[in-house]
Amino acid sequence: MTAWVALLVAAGAGLGAGLRFVAALHLDRSWPHGTLMVNVVGSGVAGAAVALLDDPGGADRAAAFLVVGLAGGLTTLSGLAGQVHDLGWRRGTAYGATTLALATATCAAAYLLLG
Amino acid sequence: MRPTARRTGRRPHASADAPARETTLLAVVVVGGALGGLLRWALGEALEGRLPVAVGGVDPGLLAVNVGGAFLLGLLPGLLHRLEASGRVGRGRRAVLGALAGPGLLGGFTTLSAVALLTVGPLRDDRVVVAVAQLLGTLVAAVAAVALARRLLPVEPAP
Numbered sequence: 001m002t003a004w005v006a007l008l009v010a011a012g013a014g015l016g017a018g019l020r021f022v023a024a025l026h027l028d029r030s031w032p033h034g035t036l037m038v039n040v041v042g043s044g045v046a047g048a049a050v051a052l053l054d055d056p057g058g059a060d061r062a063a064a065f066l067v068v069g070l071a072g073g074l075t076t077l078s079g080l081a082g083q084v085h086d087l088g089w090r091r092g093t094a095y096g097a098t099t100l101a102l103a104t105a106t107c108a109a110a111y112l113l114l115g
Numbered sequence: 116m117r118p119t120a121r122r123t124g125r126r127p128h129a130s131a132d133a134p135a136r137e138t139t140l141l142a143v144v145v146v147g148g149a150l151g152g153l154l155r156w157a158l159g160e161a162l163e164g165r166l167p168v169a170v171g172g173v174d175p176g177l178l179a180v181n182v183g184g185a186f187l188l189g190l191l192p193g194l195l196h197r198l199e200a201s202g203r204v205g206r207g208r209r210a211v212l213g214a215l216a217g218p219g220l221l222g223g224f225t226t227l228s229a230v231a232l233l234t235v236g237p238l239r240d241d242r243v244v245v246a247v248a249q250l251l252g253t254l255v256a257a258v259a260a261v262a263l264a265r266r267l268l269p270v271e272p273a274p
Binding site for chain 2 (some may be wrong): 005008009010011012013014015016017018020021022024025043045046048049059064065067068069071072073074075076077078079080081082084092095096099100103104106107108111112
């Protein structure tokens, strides 16, 4: 049922966004440790879930909750872009590159190790 | 002074006020994030198979979501500043609106995990250049969108 999938996406994304907000509130300083952490963890969750689930496209309820919802809501690209912009050229580039490298490596490692 | 604090409706110590406010902000972020995620999913479902998938497995729908969300996030500080300056929104409500729209709606709408997932295929096939171009292209476009939005709607309007 599409309604179930929609509900699970919303629940996962709400939970992910809440966790991201708490992490950012308590851990983000001039260097956004909290946002960096949730972006990396969320990308790892997505990689692991896609490796373990049969139909990761989103029709599957577990995928709707974990991949589209939780991992999608836990990670943010708009927040990342805003922080990169505000940190300026040098620190912003370092922060952006660190996030992309760690998030992709974690996602790929989780997928390849579990898949 | 307590009477003054009572008159303005503010508690005398910010620390006593902090837990309740954090819970309020967290609640609106959860609601906004759920809506944002739902919107991202619905858009993906609607666009499924209707957009051309360019070379290297770039997902144009995902790119549009992320760059569009970053642009809107860039507009947010200027927008909230104008709302508060016009007297329609107080400082407290500005914080709630900012949390609802920023980390909530737009944070849940945009996503890094889906971009990371897109790079797994190219990485596995040793097409590292494709993976790196995909990642950097998304982030550079999103940061440019933030910069453009901040210019269009600066926090301090030109006199």
